[in-house]
Amino acid sequence: MNNPLPVDRFSVADAARRTWPHLIESMLEAICLIEPEGLRIVAANGPAGRLLGVPAAELVGRDMHELAATPEDECFWREVAENTSACIVSDSFVARPGGIPVPVTRRVSRIEPAPGTVLYVLALLDRSAEFEAGRSADVVKAELQATLESVSDGVLVTDLAGHISHFNRRFATLWDLADEMLLLRADDEVFDWMRLQVAEPRAYMIRLAEIDAETMLEATDRFLLRSGRLIERTTAPQCSRGVPIGRVFCFRERPDTPPRT
């Protein structure tokens, strides 16, 4: 009773051709089954055909060496042929006819559906939307960063707890921040340095405390630095969808700065 059913490799291969197409057709992923001797596709589902841009039936018989669209895939299938690799999971590309690349996550697994019988299962997930969204987000982020670094004001952003989130290069120049201060995230050192630069530190700190106490306060103040430069500071809450998430300070050297002595 406990003996396994006698299944020979030919009946499994036959089953692969007759039964498994129905099984893999029910899957959402693009799936191809590959026989180990010639590394040729023996079954492919509809999503695989759509992803690769050819009818699934036309994928049957295709050689994986020829289908490999990246050096990584080509290398992997060569290793499979040499019995030095059996599985892989990584981000890659497939090529549609005409060399149109499609980013995918690709997994190849080696299965033994019956003793002595081996098949490789190629599963592909289309990564186009994620790939393009990631690249678009990178572009938007880079543009925003470049904009904040290009404005003529020194910009300082703090979070609700008063910690520095970011500042731009102009801020560092305006306040003569030392290189060591830029390389360490030491907020207290930056704040201490700013306090030491103003001509009237006590008044400066009292005003900062007032600003700090009013999350939604918008204010413009002027103060002198010890160097004689006149600075205008404009501050407003940093809001995300109407909710305060921090505070933005803009510093600008006024043209009516008293002449330096």
Add this chain to the structure above:
Amino acid sequence: METGLVQAKKMGLSAGATAVIAQHHEHADGSGFPAGLNSDRMTMAARIVALVNRYDNLCNPRLPARALTPHEALSLLFAQGRSKFDTSILGAFIKMMGVYPPGSTVQLTDDRYATVLAVNSSRPLKPSVLVHDPAIPREEALVLDLESAVGLGIRRSIKAQQLPPTALDYLAPSPRIAYFFEPAAALEAE
């Protein structure tokens, strides 16, 4: 292109160098420009520069945020370029660069981040990597030969700036200004 050729003439460049300038946007299958030359009518040097120029443009585009990793650029060149570039030159280029060029930042199949240190020419998918492990000091960082690490591989290549800050400091330690909106790799001369 024409400006380049005029400059080449003014500079008295050799015929070979001038041909490279004239042909480095041509494709092996004749689909390039300006003359639509195929591989047979391009000089060897122009075929090499056409490939390297395309690779460089993928890794260092005008908009840096659209840059591909070296691994992605090689994959894309291979996927779309087998007809566009001289196959033997493309093959030699990929052999030279490796599937994951040294210096590439990668994520392993167990989700750890790593930097590729050296290509394994007999097993290109299994290079040596330096692995980010917060529990190990950077000076004693684990160097892993993926060929001997059973079940472990590279899942994807990523741009260094996509690494979490702690992993970035660990894998690519260089003076970095933490506060700027646009990260700077080092202090730049203003």
